[in-house]
Structure formats: structure tokens, C-alpha cells
Amino acid sequence: MGCTATRLEKTIRPKEGWQVYSSAQDADGRCICTVVAPEQSLCSRDAKSKQLRQLLEKIQNMSQSIEVLNLRTQRDFQYVMKMESQMKGLRSKFRQIESNRRTLLTKNFQELKGKMNELQPLIPVLEQYKTDASLISQFKEELRNLSVVLMAIQEEIGAYDYEELQQRVLGLEGRLRNCMNKLTCGKLMKITGPITVKTSGTRFGAWMTDPQASPKNNKVWYMDSYTNNKIVREYKSVSDFVAGVESKTYNLPFHWAGTNHVVYNGSLYYNKYQSNIIVRYSFESGRVTTQRALESAGFHNVYPYTWGGFSDIDLMADELGLWAIYATNQNAGNIVISRLDPQTIQVLNSWNTEYSKRNAGESFMICGTLYITNSHLTGAKVYYSYSTKTSTYEYMDIPIHNQYFHMSMLDYNARDRALYGWNNGHQVLFNVTLFHIIKTDDES
Numbered sequence: 001m002g003c004t005a006t007r008l009e010k011t012i013r014p015k016e017g018w019q020v021y022s023s024a025q026d027a028d029g030r031c032i033c034t035v036v037a038p039e040q041s042l043c044s045r046d047a048k049s050k051q052l053r054q055l056l057e058k059i060q061n062m063s064q065s066i067e068v069l070n071l072r073t074q075r076d077f078q079y080v081m082k083m084e085s086q087m088k089g090l091r092s093k094f095r096q097i098e099s100n101r102r103t104l105l106t107k108n109f110q111e112l113k114g115k116m117n118e119l120q121p122l123i124p125v126l127e128q129y130k131t132d133a134s135l136i137s138q139f140k141e142e143l144r145n146l147s148v149v150l151m152a153i154q155e156e157i158g159a160y161d162y163e164e165l166q167q168r169v170l171g172l173e174g175r176l177r178n179c180m181n182k183l184t185c186g187k188l189m190k191i192t193g194p195i196t197v198k199t200s201g202t203r204f205g206a207w208m209t210d211p212q213a214s215p216k217n218n219k220v221w222y223m224d225s226y227t228n229n230k231i232v233r234e235y236k237s238v239s240d241f242v243a244g245v246e247s248k249t250y251n252l253p254f255h256w257a258g259t260n261h262v263v264y265n266g267s268l269y270y271n272k273y274q275s276n277i278i279v280r281y282s283f284e285s286g287r288v289t290t291q292r293a294l295e296s297a298g299f300h301n302v303y304p305y306t307w308g309g310f311s312d313i314d315l316m317a318d319e320l321g322l323w324a325i326y327a328t329n330q331n332a333g334n335i336v337i338s339r340l341d342p343q344t345i346q347v348l349n350s351w352n353t354e355y356s357k358r359n360a361g362e363s364f365m366i367c368g369t370l371y372i373t374n375s376h377l378t379g380a381k382v383y384y385s386y387s388t389k390t391s392t393y394e395y396m397d398i399p400i401h402n403q404y405f406h407m408s409m410l411d412y413n414a415r416d417r418a419l420y421g422w423n424n425g426h427q428v429l430f431n432v433t434l435f436h437i438i439k440t441d442d443e444s
Contacts, residue, residue, distance in 0.1 A: 055146055185319055185367035186434030188382065191400045194421060194428035198242050201225070204259055204309055204408040207241075207427045211317055211415040212265040219247075226259050226309040226408070227273060234283070241427075252281060253288055257299065259409040259422060260314035264322055264342060271313040274300050278315065278324065278345050292345040294338070296328040303327035303357040307376040307408055312357075318365040319414045325370065327357035335360065337370050337388060353386045353393060362410035364419060366432070373400060376407045400430065 201224040208221055220241040222233040230252040235241040255273035262269050267289065268281040276297040280290040297313055303326065304311040314325040322340045324347075327333045337351040353370070361376035374383035382398040402423065409422035412432070419430035 055149065058146065187369070188366055188371055188385070188396075188398065188432060189435045190433035191382070191398055191419065191430050192433070193419075193430040194401060194403055194423065195430075196403070196426050196428050197238065198427045199425060200244075200427065201422075201425055203406060203425050205422045205425075206259040206261050206409045206411075207422065208261070208263050208411060208420055209238075209413060209416065210263045210266065211413050213415070221263050221268070223256065223259070223261060223270075226311070227255060227257055230255050232268065250281070250283065250286065252279075254279060257310040258304070258312065258314070259309065260311055260316070260325075260411075262315045262317050262322070262411065264317045267342070269315045269322065269345075271299070271310075271315065273310070276313065276326075278313070278340075280342075280345055290343070290345050294324055294326060294347070296330055297324075297326040297336075298328060298333070298357075303333055305357070305363075305376060306359065306361050307406070309408060311408075314363060316363075316365050316411050317414065318367060318412055320365075320368045323365050323370075325363055325365075333357055335363070335370070335372070335386075337365075337386065339388070349388075351386065351388050351391060355384050355386070355393070362407055364410055364412040366412050366414075366434070371396075373407075373410070376402075378402050378405050380407065403428070 201222075204226045205222070205224040207223070209219065210217065213219065218237045220235040220238055222235070222241065223229065224231075232250040232252060233246050234248040234250065235245065236247045240247065250268075252268075252270075256270045257273045257275075258271055260271070263283075266283055268279075268283065270279055270281070271277070272279050272291070276294045276299040277291055278294055279288055281287070282289045294313060299310075299312045301308055301310055302312060305314075312326060316323050316325065320339070322342045324338045324340055326336055326338070328336055331352045333356055335353045335355050335357050337353065339348045339350075340346065341348055355372055359374070361373040361380050363370055363372045365371075368388045370386045370388070371382050372384040372386075373380045375381075380400050380402050382396050382400060384393060385396055386393045404424035404426045406424040407421060408424075409420070411420050412418075413420055416429075417432060417434075419432060421428045421430060
């Protein structure tokens with residue numbers, strides 16, 4: 001079956017809480033698989049779970065209010081008990097006044113007046129009792145209503161608890177990863193875009209991320225101009241790159257030639273100026289770890305791309321590893337594809353094509369197949385491909401929208417499954433559509 005795989009990192013991301021992994025189509029273009037999964041933490045933000053949490057918090061707050069009310073009521077009750085004792089004393093005083101009005105009238109009247117003053121605060125206490133009693137009734141009624149709502153939500157959710165739901169999500173994610181592993185490689189069918197990430201620098205340059213980096217590592221490296229420069233600028237993320245917030249600057253020991261550099265597994269690989277030497281520079285150590293000449297490779301505008309710019313040697317990476325694209329006199333100036341050892345930069349294997357390097361606008365590798373554009377200007381298209389797996393070539397007709405009229409860098413990133421481009425001083429991204437043959441478990 002045929003599948004379309006797209007995974008383009010950009011500033012505008014899928015709806016928060018969701019991850020778009022891939023999609024698939026059969027040969028007739030019918031959608032048979034859309035892989036869209038929630039993050040593991042999504043359950044905690046589920047609407048029903050949020051409603052339950054809010055209700056429980058409300059009940060807890062009400063319980064605390066009732067507890068405070070109860071303490072206050074107990075305090076007032078003790079005060080009322082004291083007032084009751086004083087009222088009993090007043091009753092006795094009234095009896096004494098009745099029995100001896102003349103003798104005790106004045107004395108008891110003063111004493112009675114004092115007792116009445118003491119009882120005066122009892123009036124607001126009794127009023128507060130009425131308010132508290134009403135408030136308690138209101139709380140009880142609201143708690144009953146909340147209990148009914150909670151029971152309804154619990155019945156709606158059903159018998160699944162959070163741990164069981166989490167296990168089911170993990171199981172689905174495992175199946176998604178297996179699906180993604182089957183979608184690793186495919187044949188290029190379509191190029192869409194570009195998305196303009198930033199406008200900066202001169203007409204010529206390169207920008208890139210590391211396809212071997214972890215998902216959390218989104219560093220961007222930026223190299224302006226095709227020569228007379230040794231400064232590499234590093235940004236912690238694409239958003240920092242867009243904002244111009246540099247995290248580090250590297251001063252290379254040698255000038256580079258062209259714009260066809262690549263960062264792979266923490267190291268920068270580039271063509272040393274006025275030579276066919278490939279330099280491996282480690283960002284971690286800040287020094288050159290390996291240098292090696294690419295035997296017979298033309299350099300210094302002997303076999304550049306159509307736009308020139310010392311673009312004789314093009315270094316790139318795909319799902320299968322590190323590659324060098326160049327031309328030699330032995331191959332009559334036609335493109336040679338060499339797979340390199342990332343540690344030693346030794347050539348592991350080479351393939352001779354019949355496509356002239358000087359007639360190529362740009363090129364990039366996807367899944368061991370080299371794709372070549374016929375121009376660096378408006379109207380460019382992917383015109384030719386060469387498979388290192390079968391050692392065969394094919395003519396193609398896949399348009400690529402050259403929005404800013406001059407392409408001086410075009411490289412595929414296997415992690416992002418996107419093409420990074422430098423388009424006349426604009427840093428752009430293209431999405432790619434690949435056709436896949438997926439093997440079932442029975443076929444594997």
C-alpha cells in the first residue's frame with residue numbers, strides 16, 4: 001500500500017495537547033491512516049476530569065466553611081449559656097422586688113439595669129444564629145446537588161480508572177511507533193511549501209538542524225555566505241533563531257566553500273575553502289576532529305551547481321547516513337555519490353551517475369536516493385533521481401516552488417522529514433510527500 005508521510009516542524013504547531021505523527025494514502029489517493037495522538041498528560045486536562053476536580057475543590061471549600069461556622073456556633077452557644085444563667089438571676093431579683101418594693105426598689109433597679117446592659121449583646125448573637133442556620137441549610141442543599149452531579153459524571157465515565165486509561169494510551173503509542181518505523185523510507189512524490197521561517201543574511205548561505213539529535217534538542221546552526229566566512233551561529237531553538245537570540249558562536253579554523261554543509265550527530269561537516277578536503281568540526285569540543293581529502297573531487301568552481309558559489313562538494317545526510325555529492329574528471333564531470341563514514345570521513349561506497357554536476361540546480365538525499373533539480377531559479381523541478389539501492393536512475397517531474405527566485409541551498413532533514421532551503425536571503429522549509437510500501441507482520 002502507498003503511504004504519505006509528513007512531519008514538518010514549524011512555529012505553528014498542531015492543536016495544543018495533540019501530536020500529528022503521520023498520515024497514509026493508498027495508490028489511488030484514498031486516506032487509510034491518519035495518526036493523531038494525544039499527549040500522555042492529556043487525560044489530566046480532560047474536560048470531565050477538570051469538572052470533577054473543580055467540584056471536589058468546591059466541596060472542600062464548603063467543608064472548611066462549615067467547620068468555621070461550627071466553631072463559631074459553639075463559641076456563641078457558650079455565650080448564650082452564660083446569658084441564660086444571668087436571666088435566671090434576674091428572675092430571682094424580680095421576685096425580691098415584688099416582696100419588698102419599697103426597701104429594695106432602688107438597689108435592685110440599679111442591679112437590674114446593669115444585668116440588662118450585659119444582656120444587650122445577646123440580640124445580634126441571636127440574629128447571627130438565624131443567618132448561620134440559613135447558611136447551613138444552603139450548604140447542605142448545594143452539597144446534595146453536587147453529589148448528584150458527581151454520581152452522574154462517574155456513571156458517564158464508566159468503570160475505567162486513570163491507570164487503565166493510561167495503559168491503553170501507552171499501548172496505542174507503541175503501535176504508532178511501530179507504524180512510524182514502517183514509514184521510515186519511501187519514494188519522493190511531492191514537494192509543498194515553502195514556509196518562510198526567517199529573512200536574514202546575504203543571498204547565499206545555509207541553515208540546518210541535526211537529524212541525529214534527540215527530540216528535545218532543536219538547535220539551529222546558521223552559516224551566512226558561501227565563502228570568506230568562518231563564523232557559525234548557534235540557536236537553542238527555531239523560535240530563538242526567528243527572534244535572533246544566539247546561544248553560542250563558533251569560529252572555525254578554516255573558511256568554508258559553498259553552502260552545502262551538514263550537521264550530523266553533533267559535528268559540522270564542511271568543504272575547506274580552495275580544496276577538496278572535508279572537515280569534521282565537533283561542537284562539543286570546539287575543534288576539528290577529522291580532515292580528509294575527497295579523492296578526485298573537483299573543487300573551487302570546477303564542478304559547481306548552476307549558480308556557482310564554490311558549490312562543488314555537497315555534504316548531506318538522510319535516513320541511511322552521511323553522503324558526499326561531487327563530480328570528477330574520471331566521470332566526465334557527472335555527479336558521483338559517495339557514502340561516508342561519519343567518524344573517519346572515509347568513502348564506504350560510490351556510485352557514478354550520468355547527470356552533469358554543472359547542469360544541476362541543487363540536490364538532496366532521501367532514503368539512499370539522490371534527487372536533483374534542473375535549476376536554481378524560478379520554474380525549477382526535481383528532474384532526475386538515482387537510487388543507490390538498485391543503481392538505477394529515473395527522470396521525474398516534481399515542481400518545487402522557488403518563491404524568492406534563487407535557491408543556493410537545499411537539504412533534506414530525516415528527523416523533520418522536511419527540506420531546508422536558503423532562498424535568496426530567506427530561510428525556508430518545504431514539506432515532502434513520500435510513497436511507501438508497508439509490509440504487514442505476515443510479510444515481514
